[in-house]
Amino acid sequence: MTTSFLPYHPDQRFLLPPSPRDWLAEDHLAYFVSDTVDSLDLSAFYERYEGDGRRNQPFDPRMMVKILLYGYATGVFSSRKIARKLQEDVAFRVLAAGNEPAHRTIAEFRQRHLGEFESLFVQVVQMARELGLIKLGTIAVDGSKVKANASRHKAMSYGRMLAEEKRLKREIRAILERANKTDVREDSQFGPDFRGDELPEELARRESRLEKIQAARKRLEARQEEEDRAAGRRKDDDDKPGKVGPKFKRPFGRPTDKAQENFTDPDSRVMKDSKGFEQSYNAQLAVDEEAHLIVAAGVTQQANDKGELQRMVHEVESNTGKLPDQVLADAGYRSEENLRALEAQGIDGYVALGRAKGDAGKLLGDELEATRRMARKLKTKRGRGQYRKRKWIAEPVFGWVKSCLGFRSFSFRGYDKVAGEWSLVSLAVNVRRLSGMVAWA
Numbered sequence: 001m002t003t004s005f006l007p008y009h010p011d012q013r014f015l016l017p018p019s020p021r022d023w024l025a026e027d028h029l030a031y032f033v034s035d036t037v038d039s040l041d042l043s044a045f046y047e048r049y050e051g052d053g054r055r056n057q058p059f060d061p062r063m064m065v066k067i068l069l070y071g072y073a074t075g076v077f078s079s080r081k082i083a084r085k086l087q088e089d090v091a092f093r094v095l096a097a098g099n100e101p102a103h104r105t106i107a108e109f110r111q112r113h114l115g116e117f118e119s120l121f122v123q124v125v126q127m128a129r130e131l132g133l134i135k136l137g138t139i140a141v142d143g144s145k146v147k148a149n150a151s152r153h154k155a156m157s158y159g160r161m162l163a164e165e166k167r168l169k170r171e172i173r174a175i176l177e178r179a180n181k182t183d184v185r186e187d188s189q190f191g192p193d194f195r196g197d198e199l200p201e202e203l204a205r206r207e208s209r210l211e212k213i214q215a216a217r218k219r220l221e222a223r224q225e226e227e228d229r230a231a232g233r234r235k236d237d238d239d240k241p242g243k244v245g246p247k248f249k250r251p252f253g254r255p256t257d258k259a260q261e262n263f264t265d266p267d268s269r270v271m272k273d274s275k276g277f278e279q280s281y282n283a284q285l286a287v288d289e290e291a292h293l294i295v296a297a298g299v300t301q302q303a304n305d306k307g308e309l310q311r312m313v314h315e316v317e318s319n320t321g322k323l324p325d326q327v328l329a330d331a332g333y334r335s336e337e338n339l340r341a342l343e344a345q346g347i348d349g350y351v352a353l354g355r356a357k358g359d360a361g362k363l364l365g366d367e368l369e370a371t372r373r374m375a376r377k378l379k380t381k382r383g384r385g386q387y388r389k390r391k392w393i394a395e396p397v398f399g400w401v402k403s404c405l406g407f408r409s410f411s412f413r414g415y416d417k418v419a420g421e422w423s424l425v426s427l428a429v430n431v432r433r434l435s436g437m438v439a440w441a
Helices: 029-038 043-047 061-073 079-088 090-096 103-112 114-130 158-190 201-230 306-320 336-344 354-358 366-379 381-388 395-404 415-435
Strands: 138-147 155-157 260-262 269-273 276-288 294-300 326-329 348-351
Touching: 029 061, 029 090, 029 415, 043 061, 043 114, 061 079, 061 090, 061 103, 061 415, 079 090, 079 103, 103 114, 114 294, 114 306, 114 415, 138 269, 138 306, 138 395, 276 306, 276 395, 276 415, 294 306, 294 415, 306 326, 306 336, 326 381, 336 348, 336 366, 348 366, 348 381, 366 381, 395 415
Parallel strands: 138 326, 326 348
Antiparallel strands: 138 276, 155 260, 269 276, 276 294
16 A cells, blocks of 8 residues: 655645744744834834934834844844845744845844843843742852954054064154155156155055054053052152152053053953953853843953952842842952942852862951851851852853854954843843743743
8 A cells, every 4th residue: 555645735826825923833932022022112222213314214123123132042143144034034034024134234233223232131131020030039140251253363462562663663764765765866857846745555554553553552551551540559659759668560551561452352352261362251140040030241351250240239239129139159259349248238148269268267357357257158058058059040041142042252343332242142041031931921
């Protein structure tokens, strides 16, 4: 007996056009993204188009937000790939409702509205809080290095900048001397009215490079001055009469020779991750234990997490209207100032002490009281148990972002744009997480 197959007629035409919605399951993520965006306040996106008198009709921001949010929630970050998905992927086509913006339009919209995505992130956090999904009993704070849209090979150290400046200035002087000699020779040959003032190509190239190096050097020096002032140092400290003790290793505002600046993205920094040194930003997250939702997100240019704990706690309060009862963080956030701040806010903190945990109990002096109290707390059975929760609250979120979604590098350059994109990533992660929670429906 021959096998009977189900009918298959690829050339069969529909008598009536089908609805694309019939091709997606009712619980598909695309519908959840659409319903969520429809419930948010998008007035900030529309304000940019008010009264600009443009002739061409722009694409509806609501539709653009939906396809971008769905793209990030499914690991599609490239504007070109999103534009291709709008032609090939049913879910994208459903969200776009027949619109097919070009990749350049998608890229420009995303770049123009990066700041507004932070507002959407906060709105979703507040919505989840109102629904009782975010309890703020315990949050875990964690950071991870995310590659910048820049190559570390496009960076230069301060010492090399000084050497390159001298070399380029010598070469420019030599070129100008040759040009002057040529002008004198041609004036005598063709007359003084001969126009030979065009800038030699090799001179223009060197002057352009010199300008970039000088600008990068000034940025490094300005940043070093800020750091020196923050450390309590003044410009005239070296020249103070009667100064005792050793002299400073370097003048005020002068970076070390190894300090680097990147020409592609000057706001990024060289940071060490599991694979070595890379041009990066330090992305920060605060995750709620109850729903594993991101309640605060941020980006810092510092490789060290120490200065971010108080900032993230403040962001949690700003986004939700409430301080968490308990905060968990690894040794990167450990400092006496941070521990005292948690105590002052009435927060039950569990911050690892790292290498200091063995001798923290022996530390003397009132300036380390909070550190000693934390050391005693972490030695208890309850303290160890509370701190261990950090590994399955915050760390899996970064693993999901990098390994499942595949977000390992920022698309934009500059701190403000990078921070905006990180808000979009965090928003997408939360929406994806919420779509699978029965309590949301």
